[in-house]
Amino acid sequence: MKIYEKAPAKINLSLDVLRKRSDGYHEVEMVMTMVDLADRLSMEELPRDTIIISSQVGYIPLDEKNLAFQAAKLIKERYEVKKGVYIHLDKHIPVAAGLAGGSSDAAATLRGLNKLWKLNIPLEELQALGAELGSDVPFCVKGGTAVARGRGTELEPIGAPPQCWVILAKPPINVSTADVYGKLRANEIKNHPPTSQLLQAIREHDFAMLCRSMGNVLEDVTLELYPEVRQLKDAFIRLGADGVLMSGSGPTVFGLVLKESKVTRIYNGLRGFCKEVYAVRLLT
Known part of the structure; x- marks a missing residue:
């Protein structure tokens, strides 16, 4: 079985920083939404217990530096999955661009492996897993439009902005x-x-x-x-x-x-x- 997931880019309609927190992060208040520019991921199970990532572009890491790899490793370890996975990243979102491409890939990996391995992890739990990988990942797990507070992981879903x-x-x-x-x-x-x-x-x-x-x-x-x-x-x-x-x-x-x-x-x-x-x- 092969699972396909779309990983859309996000934009900040607003990004405010309120203060520096004692944990080193910044206290933020952001309004984020998604646009129809997306990476596409395919995932299929491997017979041996390993994670393999490929991509059509040559300028991204395909090892543990890759957030999709980290997401796969996290979900395997947390839920004691002894199976392997092959993930192909069809990249379209620019890298290091302020569009959360890596975070969206990680979120898509969490959603896809949840389906592939029939783990039945609730959405809120997937978002909590995402928060361990990066501040933008919980938003990317669910998508839509939201106000993000705290270090960016406390989300309040809101209605969509006017189409344009x-x-x-x-x-x-x-x-x-x-x-x-x-x-x-x-x-x-x-x-x-x-x-x-x-x-x-x-x-x-x-x-x-x-x-x-x-x-x-x-x-x-x-x-x-x-x-x-x-x-x-x-x-x-x-x-x-x-x-x-x-x-x-x-x-x-x-x-x-x-x-x-x-x-x-x-x-x-x-x-x-x-x-x-x-x-x-x-x-x-």
């Missing part, structure tokens, strides 16, 4: 999330995103208010460290995207676009800045 096009562009650089958070001074943040206003916009399906209410406190750090990201964000605005924000710690920038007639022009304009440009829909 999402154009994503990743410059040819990688950004370390640890470096960005390391340079952030949480007690010096002056402009916090109006999260309550953003949530109102989602509830009322008010696209214009949604675009006005988006915010990401990590932008100031990443834009200072990587001028390419600032240039890319300026290009989005100049080309007429309705709402523009960096996702996560970057370097991917996304633009929300309501009118389909604008999409091709913005997409083509951004291709002059970078090769990795995607026009997708919100996954609602």
